Amino acid sequence: MKLFQSIKKIGIVISIPVGVFVVLTFLTQIQGISLFAHAGHVQTFVRSTTIISFTAWALALNLQSGRFDFSLGSMAILSSIIGTQITINYGLPAFSLIFVIVFISGLLGLFSGLVYITLKLAPIITSVGVMLIYEALTFVLTDGQGLLISTQFDLLVLPSTRNLLIILLVGFAIVYFIMNHTQFGYNHKALQHGQEIAVNTGLPEKRNAILTYMLAGMLMGVVGFINMTTQGFTGVSLNFTSISAMFIAFLPMFIGGYIGRFSEERFGIFIGSLTMGLVTLGFVRLDLPRQTQEFVNALLLLAFLTYLNNQGRLKLIFAFRKKSVNHSK
Amino acid sequence: MNKCLNKIGLLVFSLLLIGLLAACNGDSDPQTNGVDNGANEEQDQGPTQKIGVQIYDATDSELIAFRRYYQDYIEDNYNVEFLFSDSLDTAEAERTSTENFINQGVAAIISFSDSDRMSVIQMTEDAGVYYAIGAGTLSDEQLDMLSDNEYFVGSIGPSLAEEEEVGYDMAKHYIEQGYTNFLLYAGGYPFVDMHLMRTHGMIRALEEVGVTYNAREDGQIGTFESDEYTINTVYGFPDDSGAFFGTVAERVNEPGLEVILTAGLGVEFFGTALAQSGQDIRMGTVASFEDAYYEGFSAGQVDYLAGKFSSSIGPIFAAVYNAINGDMEVVRNNGNPFRIDQGYWIATNVDEFNEMYEMSNSTENPAYTKELLDMVIKSENPDTDYDNFESFVQSYSFDEITNLQD
Amino acid sequence: MKEKIILEAIGIKKRFGETVALQGVDINLYRGEIRGLVGENGSGKSTFSSIIAGIQKSFKGELIYKGKPYLPSNMVEALQNGIGMIVQEKGTIQNVTVAENIFLGELNKYGRFGLLNKKELYNKANQALDNIGITNIRADDMIQNLNMQNRKLIEIAKVVFKNPDILVIDETSTALSYEGRQILYKIIEDFKSRDKSVVLISHDLDELIEKCDTLTVLRDGKLIKHLNKAEFEEDYIKQLLVGRELEGDYYRSDYNHEVSSEVVLKVENLNKENDLNGVNLDLHKGEILGIGGLSHCGMHTLGKVIFGFENAEEGHVSIQGTKIIDEKTAMKAGLGYVSKDRDHEALSLNSSIRENISIVGLDIIKKHNLIFSKHEKAYVKEQVDIFNIKAQSMEQYVSGLSGGNKQKVVFAKWMGRNSDILVLDCPTRGVDIGVKQAMYQLIIKLKNEGKSFILISEELSELTGLVDRLLIMKDGKITKEFFRDKELSESDIINYMI
Amino acid sequence: MVERFTNKFSGLKRITNYSSWFGLIALISIYYIQMGESITAYSMGIIIEQAVIVAIVATGAIFIFSFGQFDISLGAATAVAAMVSVITYNRTESIFLMLLASILVGVSIGVIESILAVLLNLPVFVLTVAMLSILSSLVRVLLGGQSSISIPSDAVAAFDNVPFKLFILICYFLLCFFIFNYTKVGRESKFLGANPIAAKQSGVSNKKITIIAFILVGIGVGLAGFLTVIRAPMLGQTTAASLGLDVLVAIVFGGMPLSGGARSKISAAVVGAFSIVLLNQVLLSFGFSSGQNQIAKAILFLFVVFVATINYRKKILPR
Structure with missing residues (x-):
């Protein structure tokens, strides 16, 4: 029975990416191409999966505590610009770039968190303010030009498939460990599900919130790093343009929440991101125009949410069957 | 107590952050900070005239170079002050910016924005503010409609035909060298006119050598057929999922690729993929003479550039300056607003590029210096007339300008 | 008996915004003592206990614990110092394990450098459960899979495991079944036997009289009297609680259970997973139908x-032929509902008295489909006057009102729209005895005017004192029907409940 | 002692409740000082011109915000409405049909969104995130591969004046003001925001309120789409793209609590929209760059909200 249960769990967890893979393989086969034709496709897939995973982990961290953070995208952009400039200006070794960027984005996250706990405003408001400031700083710091590093060859070789895989795995290990094996993770979960009780009991809510923001910032730093080094270019964003960075992460986050019921949530998000990574590669291979991509993504999100929110009702529909099983017992 | 600590923490942290930002900013930016616009000293004659500059993208490197020329060179040498708009990406934003400039009391607007230009021209006429086009062109029909508009000064810039020609020349340059495997980047095709025209130019050059182009019904860039030539395409801009760079990497790594031709944003979007591919691939692009391309040429990533130079917007200023000084007659083409084509500087090797780059980016000795501009400004040179002006603008090539300077 | 003082509270004052909760309370607690704390809601007993348990920080006055000044900054710290509290409200957090709840806020003990040793954590948690004799719940169970009673037991296990010197129990027994209470009582006696102290807060006078050594009566944030076991006498305590002798009738004076034969509401065969198991009942016009359990x-x-706030899986409720499918149809048919959870369900605390009362009466207030301030205010003022709601103005937020006045607002809201049938779920929970009496009399008056009531209550005396007919429920079924009778005793009824 | 404290407290409360008005007045004063004599009828006109569209959409959006929901797709919806109205005009050459089409599209989007939210039981915010993507791709579809679509500017020139726009704003504002303050729907939506469970137990239908609110916003979106075309008859990919967040900023600036509830006020939309436009004008007069502008705006934004909510702090952090 227990074996059956675990098989069922594993089945649910892998069914989503496998299903998507099958559909995409079918779609590409019709056009006479294969999903993974050469190493570049593997790289695209790994890169998308990594970017989406980190973004979704960061988004989920605060969103699941009821804190919507508009500043995620701007943190990625600003930290990658500052970090890269520092690395280049002070001639730091290339591999240290990721650490510098993550350090800076951690500081940016810290600032977000401090603004939140100092002003005691709803995070959706403080994060709009912080996001506007960070966006504007990208402009002020680069005199509006953004940053181009297309000739810094030692930096550009960093996002190889192998390195991306390492980043993804190490990132997952760290996030998994933090959320499941540290006091911070446990307190975070307790505050998430019972804020008032937890605060009354004496959990350090403010410290936890700040650390959460910092962690989210650092995760976005990795995104900034990957974008900077693969594109060799980070543009300036103004007037809320940076918020779009997080939209791609909604679907994986919800898939993660769903899978999280059967396994670990961070792992669920990873599986969700993997799925989106496949979808992204599918877009590349099928050469779909941007608006179609967005449209398909939005529809997938809607469909999945609908399924998720009506699961209760679905269960009701199937309740009769369950009842008869109970009787036979 | 706790609360107090938080506030102190925030304060200390903010200072730290500011320090950090300052550290990275100070070191990285050798040029004078273009944001600083309060430095223009009052000149001897009269109050400073305000000129509004409308830009389509505050983050575009070409426009930033333009801004530097106006604010760091022209403001220091003429009694004017430039106000720059935000990025104007819709007709609505363009209108808002026009309203604001008029309200701020500008004497003229120089526009690099074309969301709904005719409406803006109408507004400026109503408000009695001079209007000049610093880039892009008007159709004959439009120019006709504006013939009796006293406040419309004229336009200088590459016409759409010129844009098409630039694309054609670039493609031709490589075809003539015998290359057969191309990757075309169409940029904002079909939404951005300038990219569309350049791409059409490239297509024309390819068609001349026997390539068949199949246009697509939905308006997107189509496909190519040829036995001899292999042509792949990319279009669009980066997105958040990484799909764009996935496509770029895929195309760049296509075996046998020899040349990348971009309708814009060459180094920005392809430099990295080139660096990462490690193959020997040429790149030709239409962009501007700025740092990124300096690096690109030095690293051998780019070997053909059709680009604007920072002070290419000197002549339009001269025209506007004449207008606001009341010397409208020297900028009137037989009583009508002028429309003068101004093309690109073209660098086909590193040495050419470096020479042009140096002159383009100098704020002490730009291509169009005060001495040069004064030749067509009536208040400085009473003998000048429209024909002078027209030939002055048309002699835009690097060689002609260096000759003028000597 | 009076040997060692363990905790001394001197002149404790506490204010929440505009309301004064405690105005200078002195209490000495001795080792080996079971101290009952009694008072109406708003009398300050929960505030007092939350202060010593570290939930409330900013107060005036002094606490001396074991001879030293004492000022815990949170519950965990208080517990570490030896004062543990089982709170009145929900005290567990969903979606985390039992073990995490037991060691909430002090996980740092299980591991180092911020890392956790799960094995040790689970072992300790199981030990805590075993300690109080719970074997059916394990450390790695998720809280949301447990029922309310078991969650409460987790809280008890959590506090008791720390072996505090003072155990504060705030109205916990109401959430527990018979078995649960036995566990709790055993713990209390065990504490006493080990020379530790217990502070027991309850509304149940019988429970207090039976279990406590001493009683402290609070009223309006003031200390009224300390009572020794010898002075325990129910009527006397009640009098102390209210502050005066109650005049007039408290409950109904008649014992007539004849009601009209007209059925105004019919419940047929309701089934709902885990909660209802084939419930049938008729409500007659002018009847007060009690439901106890x-x-x-x-x-x-x-x-x-x-x-109609929740849906049954089978069966239906109807009022004169109209099926009730949601709140709207219920209201249209003249039904009103007073929720047990007043602050979260019956009222919007951060809205004004006016808004709370008028929200269900908008249909009556509107003229030509429009709502004008003048009509609305007149409507609300009438209710405020009838119910004698004490507030600065009708624009005051409900959150600033006392429990009794809040409940009056809820009543006013339903009576204002002239509801014919009211479902009252624990309508006098946390209401002063004075207000309670007024409400009972109001219910009786309305009954005499032909209104019908379904009175759901956990207080048996309230039920026997008011209802025409009493239905006892157990495990989702109606197990017994009683009619109004002078001879009806609470002990008879209890037998059908457990 | 207690009495005095109470009075002082509620006095302060009253003042901060009007902090957004003080903000507006302060901005007007600074603008006056900065511009001095150069303030003309033209200046007033452009302030109205620039505030009208945001004010209209924000007014409608107050309904959604009042019951604690959040719509991020309003800008994209406005763009779609404007696109359709341009297409309609180009087919029919009728201004009336153009207006009608715009409103119809706005309302339809509202109906679709609310029905999806209600029937599929989706959280409104996440739904609007998805709608944002769907509507922006719809904008590109409507563009049909062109960089822009337009109508001749003469066609709408007759309406391109301040009185007409002000008239539309006032009409729509009065409609919303009326519904918000003098009908059941308005009361119920505020109550729903204050406590959804209590509202349900008082017979307030979440579904009904959601649908009505989205329809009302839809009308606003339709009017805004129409006015967008009048203001700038040439529409492109990015038309109205930032409107959604401008509306959010305006509403918060105007003193509307994002959680909705009893403190919701419809005036916040107009106060906020005008404040933002004035703030822009003031910043322009200082000659800041785009980046500095945005920093100043962000800091002011946080400051205003901070002051407005200074009396509503809780022990636990707000979410």
């Missing part, structure tokens, strides 16, 4: 289903 017998769910 233990907390989790399904009667609260029944109230919600009757009003």
Whole structure:
């Protein structure tokens, strides 16, 4: 029975990416191409999966505590610009770039968190303010030009498939460990599900919130790093343009929440991101125009949410069957 | 107590952050900070005239170079002050910016924005503010409609035909060298006119050598057929999922690729993929003479550039300056607003590029210096007339300008 | 008996915004003592206990614990110092394990450098559960899979495991079944036997009289009297609670249970997973129908289903032929509902008295489909006057009112729209005895005017004192029907509840 | 002692409740000082011109915000409405049909969104995130591969004046003001925001309120789409793209609590929209760059909200 249960769990967890893979393989086969034709496709897939995973982990961290953070995208952009400039200006070794960027984005996250706990405003408001400031700083710091590093060859070789895989795995290990094996993770979960009780009991809510923001910032730093080094270019964003960075992460986050019921949530998000990574590669291979991509993504999100929110009702529909099983017992 | 600590923490942290930002900013930016616009000293004659500059993208490197020329060179040498708009990406934003400039009391607007230009021209006429086009062109029909508009000064810039020609020349340059495997980047095709025209130019050059182009019904860039030539395409801009760079990497790594031709944003979007591919691939692009391309040429990533130079917007200023000084007659083409084509500087090797780059980016000795501009400004040179002006603008090539300077 | 003082509270004052909760309370607590704390809601007993347990920080006055000044900054710190509290409200957090709840806020003990040793954590948690004799729940169970009673037991296990010197129990027994209470009582006696102290807060006078050594009566944030076991006498305590002798009738004076034969509301064969198991009942015009039982017998769910707030899986509720499918149809048919959870369900605390009362009366207030301030205010003022709601103005937020006045607002809201049938779920929970009396009299008056009531209550005396007919529920079923009778004794009834 | 404290407290409360008005007045004063004599009828006109569209959409959006929901797709919806109205005009050459089409599209989007939210039981915010993507791709579809679509500017020139726009704003504002303050729907939506469970137990239908609110916003979106075309008859990919967040900023600036509830006020939309436009004008007069502008705006934004909510702090952090 227990074996059956675990098989069922594993089945649910892998069914989503496998299903998507099958559909995409079918779609590409019709056009006479294969999903993974050469190493570049593997790289695209790994890169998308990594970017989406980190973004979704960061988004989920605060969103699941009821804190919507508009500043995620701007943190990625600003930290990658500052970090890269520092690395280049002070001639730091290339591999240290990721650490510098993550350090800076951690500081940016810290600032977000401090603004939140100092002003005691709803995070959706403080994060709009912080996001506007960070966006504007990208402009002020680069005199509006953004940053181009297309000739810094030692930096550009960093996002190889192998390195991306390492980043993804190490990132997952760290996030998994933090959320499941540290006091911070446990307190975070307790505050998430019972804020008032937890605060009354004496959990350090403010410290936890700040650390959460910092962690989210650092995760976005990795995104900034990957974008900077693969594109060799980070543009300036103004007037809320940076918020779009997080939209791609909604679907994986919800898939993660769903899978999280059967396994670990961070792992669920990873599986969700993997799925989106496949979808992204599918877009590349099928050469779909941007608006179609967005449209398909939005529809997938809607469909999945609908399924998720009506699961209760679905269960009701199937309740009769369950009842008869109970009787036979 | 706790609360107090938080506030102190925030304060200390903010200072730290500011320090950090300052550290990275100070070191990285050798040029004078273009944001600083309060430095223009009052000149001897009269109050400073305000000129509004409308830009389509505050983050575009070409426009930033333009801004530097106006604010760091022209403001220091003429009694004017430039106000720059935000990025104007819709007709609505363009209108808002026009309203604001008029309200701020500008004497003229120089526009690099074309969301709904005719409406803006109408507004400026109503408000009695001079209007000049610093880039892009008007159709004959439009120019006709504006013939009796006293406040419309004229336009200088590459016409759409010129844009098409630039694309054609670039493609031709490589075809003539015998290359057969191309990757075309169409940029904002079909939404951005300038990219569309350049791409059409490239297509024309390819068609001349026997390539068949199949246009697509939905308006997107189509496909190519040829036995001899292999042509792949990319279009669009980066997105958040990484799909764009996935496509770029895929195309760049296509075996046998020899040349990348971009309708814009060459180094920005392809430099990295080139660096990462490690193959020997040429790149030709239409962009501007700025740092990124300096690096690109030095690293051998780019070997053909059709680009604007920072002070290419000197002549339009001269025209506007004449207008606001009341010397409208020297900028009137037989009583009508002028429309003068101004093309690109073209660098086909590193040495050419470096020479042009140096002159383009100098704020002490730009291509169009005060001495040069004064030749067509009536208040400085009473003998000048429209024909002078027209030939002055048309002699835009690097060689002609260096000759003028000597 | 009076040997060692363990905790001394001197002149404790506490204010919440505009309301004064405690105005200078002195209490000495001795080792080996079971101290009952009694008072109406708003009398300050929960505030006092939350202060010594570290939940409330900013107060005036002094606490001396074991001879030293004492000022815990949170519950965990208080517990580490030896003062543990089982709170009145929900005290566990969902979606985390039992073990994490037991060691909430002090996980740092299980591991180092911020890392956790799960094995040790689970072992300790199981030990804590074993300690109080719970074997059916394990450390790695998720809280949301447990029922309310078991969650409460987790809290008890958590506090007791720390072996505090003072155990504060705030109205916990109402959430527990018979078995749960036995566990709790055993713990209390065990504490006493080990020379530790217990502070027991309860509304149940019988429970207090039976279990406590001493009683402290609070009223309006003031200390009224300390009572020794010898002075325990129910009527006397009641008098102390209210502050005066109650004049007039408290409950109904008549013992007539004849009601009209007209059925105004019919409940047929309601079934709902875990809560209702084939419930049938008729409500007659002018009848007060009581429903009693233990907390989790399904009667609260029944109230919600009757009003259409929750849906049953089978069966239906109808009023004169109209089926009740949601709150709207219920209201249209003249039904009103007073929720047990007043602050979260019956009222919007951060809205004004006016808004709370008028929200269900908008149909009456509107003229030509429009709502004008003048009509609305007149409507609300009438209710405020009838119910004698004490507030600065009708624009005051409900959050600033006392429990009694809040409940008056809820009553006013339903009576204002002239509801014919009211479902009252624990309508006098946390209400002063004075207000309670007024409400009882109001219910009786309305009954005499032909209104019908379904009175769901956990207080048996309230039920026997008011109802025409009493239905007892157990495990989602109606197990017994009693009619109004002078001879009806609470002990008879209890037998059908457990 | 207690009495005095109470009075002082509620006095302060009253003042901060009007902090957004003080903000507006302060901005007007600074603008006056900065511009001095150069303030003309033209200046007033452009302030109205620039505030009208945001004010209209924000007014409608107050309904959604009042019951604690959040719509991020309003800008994209406005763009779609404007696109359709341009297409309609180009087919029919009728201004009336153009207006009608715009409103119809706005309302339809509202109906679709609310029905999806209600029937599929989706959280409104996440739904609007998805709608944002769907509507922006719809904008590109409507563009049909062109960089822009337009109508001749003469066609709408007759309406391109301040009185007409002000008239539309006032009409729509009065409609919303009326519904918000003098009908059941308005009361119920505020109550729903204050406590959804209590609202349900008082017979307030979440579904009904959601649908009505989205329809009302839809009308606003339709009017805004129409006015967008009048203001700038040439529409492109990015038309109205930032409107959604401008509306959010305006509403918060105007003193509307994002959680909705009893403190919701419809005036916040107009106060906020005008404040933002004035703030822009003031910043322009200082000659800041785009980046500095945005920093100043962000800091002011946080400051205003901070002051407005200074009396509503809780022990636990707000979410």
